[in-house]
Amino acid sequence: MGLYAVVAALGFRRYATYRVATAAGVFTNTVFGFVMAYTYMALWDERPHLGGYGVAQAVTFVWMGQSLLAASSILGGGFEQELAERIRKGDVAIDLYRPADLQLWWLASDLGRAAFHLLGRGVAPTAAAAFFFPLTLPDSPVTWLFFLLSVALGVVVSFAIRYLVALTSFWLLDASGIQQITALAGIFFSGMLLPLALFPGRLGDVARVLPWSAMLQIPVDVLLGRHTGGGLAQALAFQAGWAAALLAAGRLVGMFATRKVVVQGG
Amino acid sequence: MSIESSGTAEPSTPSTPSEPSATAGRAACAGATAARGGFIELDGLVKSFTVRRKAGVLRRTKHEVRAVDGISFSVARGEMVGYIGPNGAGKSTTIKMLTGILVPTSGRLTVAGLDPARERTRLARRIGVVFGQRTTLWWDLPLRDSYHLMRRMYRIPDARYRQNLDHCTELLDLGPLMDVPVRQLSLGQRMRGDIAAALLHDPEVLYLDEPTIGLDVVSKAKVREFLRTVNEELGTTVLLTTHDLTDIEQLCERVMVIDHGRLVHDGGLDALHADGGSERTLVVDLERELPPIEVEGARAVRVEGPRQWLAFPASASAAPLVAEIAAEYPLVDLSVREPAIEDVIARMYADRSAL
Amino acid sequence: MAEDLRAVEGSRLADGVRAYLIIAWMWVRSTMAYRASFIMLTIGQFLGSGLDFAAIMLMFAHTPHLGGFSLGEVAFLYGTSGVALGLADLLIGNTDKLGQRVRDGSFDTLLVRPVPVFAQVAADRFALRRVGRISQTAVVLGWSFTVIEVDWTVGRVLMVPLMILSGTAIFGSLFVLGAAFQFWASDAAEVQNAFIYGGNTLTQFPPTVFAKDLVRGATFLVPLAFVNWMPALYILGRPDPLALPRLMDFASPVAAALSCAVAALAWRAGLRGYRSTGS
Numbered sequence: 001m002g003l004y005a006v007v008a009a010l011g012f013r014r015y016a017t018y019r020v021a022t023a024a025g026v027f028t029n030t031v032f033g034f035v036m037a038y039t040y041m042a043l044w045d046e047r048p049h050l051g052g053y054g055v056a057q058a059v060t061f062v063w064m065g066q067s068l069l070a071a072s073s074i075l076g077g078g079f080e081q082e083l084a085e086r087i088r089k090g091d092v093a094i095d096l097y098r099p100a101d102l103q104l105w106w107l108a109s110d111l112g113r114a115a116f117h118l119l120g121r122g123v124a125p126t127a128a129a130a131f132f133f134p135l136t137l138p139d140s141p142v143t144w145l146f147f148l149l150s151v152a153l154g155v156v157v158s159f160a161i162r163y164l165v166a167l168t169s170f171w172l173l174d175a176s177g178i179q180q181i182t183a184l185a186g187i188f189f190s191g192m193l194l195p196l197a198l199f200p201g202r203l204g205d206v207a208r209v210l211p212w213s214a215m216l217q218i219p220v221d222v223l224l225g226r227h228t229g230g231g232l233a234q235a236l237a238f239q240a241g242w243a244a245a246l247l248a249a250g251r252l253v254g255m256f257a258t259r260k261v262v263v264q265g266g
Numbered sequence: 267m268s269i270e271s272s273g274t275a276e277p278s279t280p281s282t283p284s285e286p287s288a289t290a291g292r293a294a295c296a297g298a299t300a301a302r303g304g305f306i307e308l309d310g311l312v313k314s315f316t317v318r319r320k321a322g323v324l325r326r327t328k329h330e331v332r333a334v335d336g337i338s339f340s341v342a343r344g345e346m347v348g349y350i351g352p353n354g355a356g357k358s359t360t361i362k363m364l365t366g367i368l369v370p371t372s373g374r375l376t377v378a379g380l381d382p383a384r385e386r387t388r389l390a391r392r393i394g395v396v397f398g399q400r401t402t403l404w405w406d407l408p409l410r411d412s413y414h415l416m417r418r419m420y421r422i423p424d425a426r427y428r429q430n431l432d433h434c435t436e437l438l439d440l441g442p443l444m445d446v447p448v449r450q451l452s453l454g455q456r457m458r459g460d461i462a463a464a465l466l467h468d469p470e471v472l473y474l475d476e477p478t479i480g481l482d483v484v485s486k487a488k489v490r491e492f493l494r495t496v497n498e499e500l501g502t503t504v505l506l507t508t509h510d511l512t513d514i515e516q517l518c519e520r521v522m523v524i525d526h527g528r529l530v531h532d533g534g535l536d537a538l539h540a541d542g543g544s545e546r547t548l549v550v551d552l553e554r555e556l557p558p559i560e561v562e563g564a565r566a567v568r569v570e571g572p573r574q575w576l577a578f579p580a581s582a583s584a585a586p587l588v589a590e591i592a593a594e595y596p597l598v599d600l601s602v603r604e605p606a607i608e609d610v611i612a613r614m615y616a617d618r619s620a621l
Numbered sequence: 622m623a624e625d626l627r628a629v630e631g632s633r634l635a636d637g638v639r640a641y642l643i644i645a646w647m648w649v650r651s652t653m654a655y656r657a658s659f660i661m662l663t664i665g666q667f668l669g670s671g672l673d674f675a676a677i678m679l680m681f682a683h684t685p686h687l688g689g690f691s692l693g694e695v696a697f698l699y700g701t702s703g704v705a706l707g708l709a710d711l712l713i714g715n716t717d718k719l720g721q722r723v724r725d726g727s728f729d730t731l732l733v734r735p736v737p738v739f740a741q742v743a744a745d746r747f748a749l750r751r752v753g754r755i756s757q758t759a760v761v762l763g764w765s766f767t768v769i770e771v772d773w774t775v776g777r778v779l780m781v782p783l784m785i786l787s788g789t790a791i792f793g794s795l796f797v798l799g800a801a802f803q804f805w806a807s808d809a810a811e812v813q814n815a816f817i818y819g820g821n822t823l824t825q826f827p828p829t830v831f832a833k834d835l836v837r838g839a840t841f842l843v844p845l846a847f848v849n850w851m852p853a854l855y856i857l858g859r860p861d862p863l864a865l866p867r868l869m870d871f872a873s874p875v876a877a878a879l880s881c882a883v884a885a886l887a888w889r890a891g892l893r894g895y896r897s898t899g900s
Contacts, residue, residue, distance in 0.1 A: 024811035031819040034835065035826075039680070039687070042830040046684040177661030184669055193676045200682050315898060367732045369896050383896070390735035402730050404647060406654040411647070418643050419736055447654070 003100055004108035011079075011112025015120070022120045029066040029125045036062045037133055051197030056136045057224050058195070063129040064220045065192050068151065070121035071114045072158050072215045074190050076183045079110050080162040084179075087169040093261055102258075103250055107159055114155040138225060146232060150219040153239035157214040158186075160246030167250065170257040191217035211242040304340030305503055306364065306471065311337045311373035313359050333359040335527030336373070343470075346497045346504040348514035348535075351524035352608050357507045360524065361473055364505070365395055378470055391420060394469035394502075396460050398476030403448040409459050410444045413466060420467035427466060434462035437492050454485025461489065465496065471503045472496070478510050490516050511535075511604040525611055539580035544610045547603040548576040548584060553596035561590050572598070580605055633737060640736035644744035652749060659750060666753025670707075673825060674699055674761055688829035693768035694857055695827065700762025701781075701849040702824040705788025706817070707755035713743040713793055714751060716800035717814070720807035723895070732896075739888060742800065769857065777856045780871075787873035788848035792817060794880035795843070801884070801891035820845040828854075828862050836863055847876035 015022075037059045044055040053061065069075065083106060086092045095102055129135060138144060165182050169175045187193055189212035196207045196217045207213060218235050221227055227235040313334040318326045334356045341347055351357050362368040364377055366386030375382060380389045403412040417427045435441050438458040443451060451459065457477060464472060474493070478486045494517060496502050508514060514521050514535055521538055523531035531538050538544075548564065551573050558566035564578040564587055578587060584602050591597060652659050677699060681692040690698075719742055722728040731741045771777060799813025806812075820843065828836045828850045840846040840863065854861055855870035 018808070020806060020808050021811065024809045024815075028811050028815035028819065031815040032822065035819055035823045035831075038831045038835070039826050042688045042826075043680050043684060046686060050683055174655065174658045176658060177665065180662065180665035180669070184665065184672065187672055188675070193672060194679050198679055198683065200679075362729065365733050367729050367896065369893075386732065387735050387737070390733055393733070395730075395733045397730060400727055400730060404651060406651040407647065411650070415643065415647055419640060419734060 004104055007100075007105055007108040008112035008115075011109035012116045013112075015113050015116040025070060025121050026124045029069060029121060030128050033063050033066040033125055033129055034132075036066075037129070051195055052226070053195065053197070053224070054136070056134045059129075059133045060135045060137065060224060061191075061195055061220055063126055063133070063135065064223060065216060067122040067126045068118075068154075068216055068219065069192070070117040071151065072154050072190075072219075073110075073114070073117075073162065074158070074183075074186045074192055074215055076162060076165075076179055076186065078113055078162065079106050079159075080166040080179070083163075083166040084169040084175050087166065087257075088173075096258055096261065103163060103247070103254060106163065107156070107247075110159045110162075111152075111155065114152075118151065136224060138223060143223065143225060146236070147219060147223040150222040150236060150239060153236065153243055154215040154219050156243040157211050157239060157246060160243060160250055161186075161211065163250045164246065164253060167253050167257055170260060186212055186215065189213065190215045191220065195220075211246060214239040214242050305343040305345075305378060306339075306341040306505070307374070307376045308340070308360075309338050309374040311360070311363065311375055312371045313356075313363060313368060314371045332527050334363070334370075334524075337524070337527070337529050338373075339522060339529060339532060341503060341505065343503055344497070344501040345520065346493070346518050347506070348518035348521040349505055349507045349524065350509075350511075350514065350521060352611060355524045356527040357524055358475065359527075361475060361505070361507065365393060365473060366390070391467065392470050394464035394467070394472045396457075396464045396472070396474045396477055398457070398474070398479045401448070401456055401460055402463060403456065403459055405449045406447055408445045408447055409440065409451070412448065412459070412463055416463055416466045422467050426468065430466050430468065431462075434465060437495055438462055438488065452485075454481045454488070457481060457485065457489060458492070461492065465502075468500075469502065471505065474504065474506045474508075476508055477506065478508065478513055486510075486512075493517055511606075511610075515604070523611060530611070536581045538610065539605075544580045544605040544613050545577040546580045546584070546605060548578060548587060548591075549601050549603060550574045550576060550591060550595070550597065551599040553598055556595065559591060559595060561587065561594075563587060580610075637737040637740035641740040641744045644741060645747035648744065648747035649749050663750040663753040666750050667757045670703065670754040670757045673703075673822065674757075677825070688827045690827040690829070690859075691769075693765050695825070696761050696765035697769055697857070698827060698849055698853055699825040700758050700765050701784055701788060701853065702821055703758025704755060704762055705785050705848055706792050706821045707751060707758055708785070708789040709792035709796060711748070711751040711755060712789070713796050715746040715748065716742055716796045717803075717810045718746060719800040720803035720810055723804065723807045728895070738892065771856055772858070780852050780856055784849055784852035784873055787852075787877035790877035791844055791848050791880050792820070794877075794884035795820070797884035798887050801887035804891035804895045816843060820848070824848050824850060833863065840865075844876040844880055847873040 040058045040062050041055060044050055044053070044058050048055065050058070083092070086095065092102075095105070098105070126135075130137070138147070161182065165175065165178055168178050172178065189196075189207050189210050191213065196204060196213055198204075199207050208217070218227075218239055222232065222235060311334055312332060314330050314332045317329045317331050319329060337356075337360065349357060349360070359368065363370050363375060364382060366382035366389050369383040377389060378392050380392075382389050403409065404415070413431060416422070422430070435444070438461065440458060440462060443455055443459065448456060448459065461474075461477065472493075477493070478489055481489065490513065493504060493506075497504050497517075504517075506513065506518065519534060521531070521533070521535050522529060523538065547567070550559065553572065555572050556574075558569055559574055559576060560566075561576070563582060564576040566574055567577045568575040576587075578584070588600065591600075674696070677695055678692070680687060681695075685691065687695060719728070722731075722742075722745070731738050734741065795813065795817050799810070799817070802809060802813065820839070823831070823835075823839060824845055828839075828846065831839075836846065836850075839850075851861075851870045852873050853859075855867075861867075861869070
């Protein structure tokens, strides 16, 4: 356990060194937050209570999307590119001899990164938004705690997907195409583009049960108090279920992949 | 036996037909610069940078750092000069000013009669630059394609281009590599490719920044041999920065040493060694363990099993020493190690402060 | 004397364009060494760029109007802004990699070539896959023409190519400004993304959606309003939310020229700064 805590701390510190890039990222998130908040306000002006959200809740949704974009790594870009590169170059064979589990190692590192991004990229845009827009933020610290738990589960789901994507490098020469498709799916199905409650008919039904909804839609709904009591337990269980299933899938694929490395002699 | 030293393992220079049109063209424009003296002229050249350092939470102090601190020298057309010094001494800053990349803070500077900073693009047609650790070749394309790009970028006439490319291909053994994507070339092959790319437009000056860094012994020898040929046959002026004193020894009669932004030596390599009283090391592998070798002009500095290290003055030739040891001891293998530039310079300082 | 100078400037421009084309062509050929990747990435660009329009369509599934504009009219704004950005991105989009070249020192290799540095930076890593965005937004623009109701006078017809060219120039200037900024802050590429891609998202929607102060900022600080808002107001026959003189609807070419001039000055200053500090 101690080892993974150190790995997570390293992941945190590593991203903390990119100060200019962090500031530039906050600026970009804030600009996009402004633009999108106004488009949502225009939509809710025509259709108040659309999807069950009030206008303040809708604006909060926009800003939470911008604030969690980096932490939940919805666009991808993080450890998976490094891991894919290590697989391509064959360096991953060295990792397999480490006295640590490959998946847990990278998970710890990515949780460290997410923790930094939540603070470094999340707090400032939310603060800026609270200054200019009427946001709906919970008063109860319990809701905030459940929100953080939900975000953490979302990060694990995001990690598990990206881990699977990186593992495709064992078989594909160039994983950039897969990475791009996954990023597009992330934007579309996470609620980043528009709350999933606004997706019509079948599309909405499908989008709400896909794992990407665990990355943004559910954490924000938890924050907005749309899940309470049994509903809250159900939402968190949904996230945990996807996290467990995808981590297990990553493990299985990882086993096949490492057998391939061992057979080929690394 | 692996001897990497002057004299003993000298590769012979192949004779190739000289190129009349190139030399004629150069002789014509040489007149313009001859009047001013050297082909490359530096007079009190200074480049200073402002460095900001953190001196507290918000406070920052400004420091002026003189990377090049009043350098003057003159290089004649057709000379081949070594320009050496420790890392951060101001070597690459000087080269960047000579090529027009950086604008000098003060001092006078002309190359081929041009002011590099003000006439950078005009000068670019007349110089060739090779950055040792940065290839300018196209990674995913065959070598040939990078040369086509040079031809079009420098607007090299077809006949000249073909003639120069053929010449480089022959001397650098590039024939079999022409259709290979650059990413598949070895470091040595890539360096040869880079040098050829810098020569296709008949530059009058060639700047080489660490051209032999990371190369194996055979590739180093090939690169050196080629540079010597280019200098001798085409009369190209060559300025070479390197960490490998063997490059200098085999190629340059003149070497300039820069340290802390100042020129601390300008003359022959022998004089530099004499100046610094530096020593080379002969590493001798014997058949069996023996007491320290006793031989005139050298002293054993280290013994480790059958291997012995002998120090001898860098200005002396290794050949008689080797002959004497081979005659009296059961020799298996030997090699000569050059003194590190840092050591040579450190000794120069030590001597000077002792005076 | 003046004519001589003009001839020199003219030949520099011709030199630059020629060098740009040669280098861009080399990059296209390099890309084709990985043909499968190229096809995947182009399709990805097409789809990725289409996501924004998917969001717009989802919004219009719930309302017939947004800020008083119909889906067709928003598609017209989306298309003009997208095509302009796509062209600028294709032509000089990789200037945002300048910071990386400054950091690893390879920028110096561009300075010892006998062709304008700007042409080399603009053509650096020329990425043909960017036709993905251009084609996607062009399809939307083409569709919008079939649904918007416009009294197509000669002036309105001419305004369409003029606004796309001006928009390309404005987005291009933002790319160049961002690149110039990277001479000082080499890892701040994200800031230019905020202006360029944020500006693209902004101009996909009608100005009536946004707060007046934001529209003012996008008109007078960063001339995004001239990418499509102002000329589109004229084409669609809409009142200006800022109630500016109608002459402003035709001012896009002027705004484009001004932003190019500012970008050129910034580029020169940045390059001069680099050549005096080397970092």
